Structure formats: structure tokens, C-alpha cells
Amino acid sequence: MVKIFFPICNGYFHLSFFFLSSFYLSSFSLIQITVTLSFVLLSQSSLCEFASKPNSASMVSTQFDRACSNAPPKVRVVAKIRGSLPPDANSEAAASKPAEWVSVNRESSESVSISFGDQSSSRYLVDYCYKEHEDNEMMYSKEVKPLISAAFEGQYSTVVALGARGSGKTWVIQGSAEKPGLAVLAIAEFLSVAEKNGKSIAVSFYEVDHHDHAIDLLNPGQPPILVLEDRGRIQFKGLTQVPVKSVAEFQNLYFTASSVQKGAPKKGSYEHVRRSHLGLVVHVFSRNRSVESLVSKMNFVDLAGYEDARKKNGEGSGLAEINKINKSIYALLNVCHALSANESRVPYRESKLTRMLQDSLRGNSRILLVSCMNPTFCQDTIYMVSLASRSCHWIHLATFDSAKKCGSSARQMVNSNKNQIPKSVSGTGKKLHGSKLLENKTAVAMQSAIKGRKLFDEAGHSAAKAKKEISIARVTQASEPLLDKSLSEAGNNIKLNSGVEKDNSFPDASRKVKLNLMDENDDSSLNTSSKVELNPLADKDDSSLNASREVELNPLAVQGISADREDHQGKDTLYANNYSEGLSIIVQEDYHNMNKENNNSSANVDGSPSISAQLRELSNSLKLLYSSTPSCMQIPEKEPVPLDIQMSAESMEPKTPTIKQNMSADNRWDIMNAKSPWEAFSMRGSGMKDSLVQEYLRFLNTADKEELKKLKGIGEKRATFILELRDESPEPFKSLDDLKEIGLSAKQIKGMMKKEVGELFS
Numbered sequence: 001m002v003k004i005f006f007p008i009c010n011g012y013f014h015l016s017f018f019f020l021s022s023f024y025l026s027s028f029s030l031i032q033i034t035v036t037l038s039f040v041l042l043s044q045s046s047l048c049e050f051a052s053k054p055n056s057a058s059m060v061s062t063q064f065d066r067a068c069s070n071a072p073p074k075v076r077v078v079a080k081i082r083g084s085l086p087p088d089a090n091s092e093a094a095a096s097k098p099a100e101w102v103s104v105n106r107e108s109s110e111s112v113s114i115s116f117g118d119q120s121s122s123r124y125l126v127d128y129c130y131k132e133h134e135d136n137e138m139m140y141s142k143e144v145k146p147l148i149s150a151a152f153e154g155q156y157s158t159v160v161a162l163g164a165r166g167s168g169k170t171w172v173i174q175g176s177a178e179k180p181g182l183a184v185l186a187i188a189e190f191l192s193v194a195e196k197n198g199k200s201i202a203v204s205f206y207e208v209d210h211h212d213h214a215i216d217l218l219n220p221g222q223p224p225i226l227v228l229e230d231r232g233r234i235q236f237k238g239l240t241q242v243p244v245k246s247v248a249e250f251q252n253l254y255f256t257a258s259s260v261q262k263g264a265p266k267k268g269s270y271e272h273v274r275r276s277h278l279g280l281v282v283h284v285f286s287r288n289r290s291v292e293s294l295v296s297k298m299n300f301v302d303l304a305g306y307e308d309a310r311k312k313n314g315e316g317s318g319l320a321e322i323n324k325i326n327k328s329i330y331a332l333l334n335v336c337h338a339l340s341a342n343e344s345r346v347p348y349r350e351s352k353l354t355r356m357l358q359d360s361l362r363g364n365s366r367i368l369l370v371s372c373m374n375p376t377f378c379q380d381t382i383y384m385v386s387l388a389s390r391s392c393h394w395i396h397l398a399t400f401d402s403a404k405k406c407g408s409s410a411r412q413m414v415n416s417n418k419n420q421i422p423k424s425v426s427g428t429g430k431k432l433h434g435s436k437l438l439e440n441k442t443a444v445a446m447q448s449a450i451k452g453r454k455l456f457d458e459a460g461h462s463a464a465k466a467k468k469e470i471s472i473a474r475v476t477q478a479s480e481p482l483l484d485k486s487l488s489e490a491g492n493n494i495k496l497n498s499g500v501e502k503d504n505s506f507p508d509a510s511r512k513v514k515l516n517l518m519d520e521n522d523d524s525s526l527n528t529s530s531k532v533e534l535n536p537l538a539d540k541d542d543s544s545l546n547a548s549r550e551v552e553l554n555p556l557a558v559q560g561i562s563a564d565r566e567d568h569q570g571k572d573t574l575y576a577n578n579y580s581e582g583l584s585i586i587v588q589e590d591y592h593n594m595n596k597e598n599n600n601s602s603a604n605v606d607g608s609p610s611i612s613a614q615l616r617e618l619s620n621s622l623k624l625l626y627s628s629t630p631s632c633m634q635i636p637e638k639e640p641v642p643l644d645i646q647m648s649a650e651s652m653e654p655k656t657p658t659i660k661q662n663m664s665a666d667n668r669w670d671i672m673n674a675k676s677p678w679e680a681f682s683m684r685g686s687g688m689k690d691s692l693v694q695e696y697l698r699f700l701n702t703a704d705k706e707e708l709k710k711l712k713g714i715g716e717k718r719a720t721f722i723l724e725l726r727d728e729s730p731e732p733f734k735s736l737d738d739l740k741e742i743g744l745s746a747k748q749i750k751g752m753m754k755k756e757v758g759e760l761f762s
């Protein structure tokens, strides 16, 4: 028996599954128990589905959201359909039929939805969409000019153009000599206001390449720019600032530097595709140029074109570059999402670009994402728009659902739920943006679910990788409140079969989801193999939860997803992509439903334990099994055995195979097989070096300020900085390379290590 409840609230499928399960409690009797599991399925696909359904309720939501928060949104997302040159000048433009491919629908006074081709059921919510005939001037006066006035009052801001290749990003940011882009138009305004107010303007121009190196384009040939942080203030080592006094001077500088960067390639030519992000920084100074007199900064970022790596045939540097560039695009969108969700941890350190922009993104700064769209069919454009939309419109999507559920009495619902829910599941006790609404239970659950996971990453666009991305640790951790008791203690074999039955209306909120705990048709019942797999989304009934030594929660059955992807390729690829985009499962205790179920179960006539007790038992067991399973075991490869030995071995006693544990940690296996004492000695030496480095990094990640200062090369300033880094990320140093973040060169790091080791023998 399966009951499904959704949606509950806040744009996430909050599914409560009531399972009727059977398992043997003893070899003689079959007792059926009902187990309640509450899953909060937080998935990008579900977000997208809500994005695709911005009906009248979304209007309510957007208005409601804005009404709840007087402050303008931190991240604003607008779309821009690329314009075209006259047909004879640009053949692709001639073929463009935007009206046929991109549809824009007004959803409210503050949002529009975008759909592509005949996929009118998939719509992406953005704040505004500029059509192909609406030029940069229009976008500038509506979106950018207000940010410039704010810049003179100290507000930092960042304008980012993102999109597929050839979607018009450079056109939007830089423009051409005849048709200036946003950056050029902005400089004119900056100069004019600066003159009136006695302020001065300087610019910097850099690129972040696929190696994640930031290169100064106004002073090329120098080592990569270093991003340093001193008492919360970001400083750049190696980034030139050039004062500008006129637009012509700026244009000259800007266009020259960007053409040098691009090596003046023919745009659109595959071999010469630019695979780097371009960043322009406009610094506003109150007096002369100095850190102290910096009033604010405004950034213009022309991201490298997004390209689906799977489309590139073959391997090699091109593929690796695409992957790296895509990764940094996801990193930026993750940051935007974290900021718009007001999360406590913002993953600035995941890419150089986000580090470069860090001080312009945080605090009360504003971000404008311009999602550039190709006017003709382009799958990458759809993907980019969906990501941009989700990076900030998740909150609207969230309220959409609340509004739908609660009608006009949304506020009442919030209040009525208040008492039932923990204030903060995540423990950070932090508010969400504009969020009285989000005080309700599912909002907290949603916030918690968003935390600790990346929204956008490589897996987001790859079904196969999506499976890997769902880490055992994360899901297991998230399941802890529920999975509380020992299965092995209970000594029972329990099978959980779960399946998703998808129909053609998959993207609709009404898609069918079925989870079975008991499947009588499944003849693989009571499998006592050493693997536990909980697979709540599988088309086939081949997933089971078996008592085991190894626990794996796999929310995306590869089979299911691959099939889905293939089915939808072409016509419905978008759904497949959305579906595969890192669908995450966070298992959480839903107090309400749990109580309800407990009430039912407390009436067990056969005197069997209550459902919650049994559930606790079951979950504890899983936890125990998982914790007792060594996480890193490797079985050495078998040596080929000569035939004669094989034959004689048949008569020999069976032997327990040798199992090597954590080989990489101590090289024990290699050392055992070393051919000479010297080889063994060298191996041991390098093993010791590794562990010393690890110890050193662990020290940097955990020691207090006074202890840190005991290290050679770490003074008051660096120690403070290290502690600040730890506020951002609990483990900022994962390799010696990360020490560059605190301004140490590779040579200095080596020297420091040598001194530390030398000390041991002194």
C-alpha cells in the first residue's frame, strides 16, 4: 500500500510514503508491519518542474515573496534573446526564427516565464526577458544604471553574462564599436557621476582560464593573480588597476586587451573557441587610488560559453577544458544560489572566478545574471536558462507551492505550523532571504536539504555521474534521524523494493511515484547478500534493500535514468536532463506524518512493537552496519597461477584471501613487494612524507591561533587569515597547494616544510 502526499510546501516534493512491508521476524511466521518513511525529495528536477509551471499561483508567490521582503532581491536574473545582424551579414541570424523557438510569457508584474520550442509545459521563471530587438541601451538603463548610482554609495555589484556558445554574451557586456555593451555604457555613467562627485575611476581586466588561473589582461605575461584575504578584505596580488578619464580611453584599453586575450579568433570557429571567463572591474575611489579610499567595485563578467562536454567527440585537451570551464560556471551559480538562499556557507572557494568576485558578491551587494539565449534551437541554451532560473528563483518556486496550497491564507499556515517545527534543522539557526514565509516546517526542511549539497555541478548534466554524486555519506547522514536502529540486531532480513512509475506527464507535479516495501512478484526476496541498496527511483523492480555489510542509498537507478534519457533525447531531452541533475534525496523525519502513523500503529492488535520502534530498530541497524564497514578496502589483484599449481591447489586447503587495507595510506603492500631494501626505504620515506604533509594540513585546519603561530612562516596575520578561512570552510587546506591562498609561494611552502621536518631532528 502506498500513499503519496505532494506537494506539501515550498516547491519541493515532500513525499510521505507509507509502506506496507513484510518481512520474516522468525522462520515460522510472517508478520506484516507498516513502516513510515518520510522523504523530502529535494531535486533540481522538481525545482525545474515548478519553474515549468509558473501559473497564476507563481504570480501570487512572486508578489507574496516580494511583499514579504522589502529589500530588492540579491540576485536578479534576466534573459536576453540574442539579436541578429542583417541577414546578408550573418547567415545564422538570417535563419533565426526566435518567435518559433523561444516563447516569453508574462507571469506577473515582476516575472516572466520562458519556454522553448514545443515544450510549453517546461517554463523557466526569470525576472525579465529582453527580446531580440531590445538593445543593450534598454537593458542598461533598466538593469545597470541603478547599480551605478548605488556604487557611489558603497554598494558592490556584479553583472554576469552567461549562456551557451555564441549566445551573445560578449555582445551584451562588451558590444561593438558601434553598439556599445553594458560595460562601456556603464563607464560613461561612472565617469560622469565621478566627475560630479569628485571621485575617481580605475579599471582592471582579467581572464580566468580553464586551469583556474586568473591572468591580468592589462599587464599580460605576469604570473597568475593571487587572491589574498586580510581581515575579511580581499586583495589581489598582480591585478593592474588603470585609471580612466574618458570612454574612448576605456574602449581602447578594453577592446585591445580583449582582442589580445582572444588571439583575435574568428568567433564561432570551433578550434578557436574562447575557453575563459573575462572579468572587468570598475573601481570607484573617493580620492586617489588606494585600498582605504575604495568606495565600491562593479564587475562585468563575460563567462565562457557553456558547452555540453558530451557533445564533443573524442578526448583530449578540448574535452578537459570544457569540463573545467563548465565546472567554474556551476561554481558561480552555486554561489549565486547560496547567496540568494541566504545560506551560511557560500562556496566561494570552489573556483578562482568566485574567489575573484568574492568581495563583490557578499554582503549587501547585488548580482545581475543575464542569461543569453541563442535565437535558434540550442540545447545548451535551455540548460543554461534552467540553471540561471533556479539559482535565484527557487524561492519563488518555493512560495509558489505554499501559495498554491494555502491560497490566500499563506500567512496563517506559517503561523499554524510554527509550533510544530524545529526552528532550524540545520543547526545554523539562520534565516532565509525574505523569509517569514519560510518559517514553516517544510521551508526549514528545504533549507536544510539545500545545505550541504551542490546544486549545479558536472553531474547535473550527466546521468551516469548523477549516480556517483549521491554520496553514501551524505544520504546516510541525512537519514540518521530516521535510520536509527540496528537491522542486524533485529536479525531480520528486510527487503525494500522501490520503484517509480513514470508516465508521460513526468515533468508535471502530478507524476506518479510508487514505493513498495513488499513486492510479491519479486522472486529475489530476502536476499541476504552483502549489499543494502535503497533505490527509491527505479523504473524496474530490480532494486531491493537487503541486509548487508555495505549500505548504499541510490536515489537514481542508472537504468531508470538512462532509459529516461534515451526516451526523451531530442523531443524531451530537457526533462531527462532535469531528471538527472543531481536528484538528491534527503531522508528526514516528518514529525507530523510520523505521529499520524504512530497513532495508527499504536493500535497493533497482535502486540507487535509500534511502527516507530521497529523503524528505529531497522535504521539503527543500517547505521551500525554502515559504520562497521571499512570504507577503504582493496583486494590485491590475483597473480596468474601456473596450471600445474592450480591443479595441485585443488587438493589444498582453502585460504582466506589477503586483504589490503587503505593501501594508499601507508604503502604497506608496495613495501612488502619492494624489490630491494633501497626501494622499500624510498617507499617508506615517501609514505612518511605524505603523512607528515597530511598531519601538517590537519594542524592548519584545526589548531588555534596561538598554536598556529608556533609554525615557521605563520605570523599573527596569517594565523588570523587561516581562522577566517575556516569560518568559510571547515577544512580549508586539503593540499599544500591550498597554502597559496594565504600568500605563500610553492617555494616558501617547501621551505617551511623542510624547516618543520628539520626541527624534528634538532
Ligand SMILES: Nc1ncnc2c1ncn2[C@@H]1O[C@H](COP(=O)(O)OP(=O)(O)OP(=O)(O)O)[C@@H](O)[C@H]1O
Pocket: 082, 083, 084, 085, 163, 164, 165, 166, 167, 168, 169, 170, 171, 172, 267, 268, 273, 274, 304, 305, 306, 372
Ligand atoms: N544583438 C545582436 N545583434 C547583432 N548581432 C549580434 C547580437 N548579439 C550577438 N550578435 C552576434 O552573434 C555572434 C555571437 O555573439 P557573441 O560573440 O557575443 O557570443 P558569445 O556568447 O560571447 O560567444 P562565445 O561563447 O563564443 O564567447 C557574434 O557574431 C555577434 O556579433
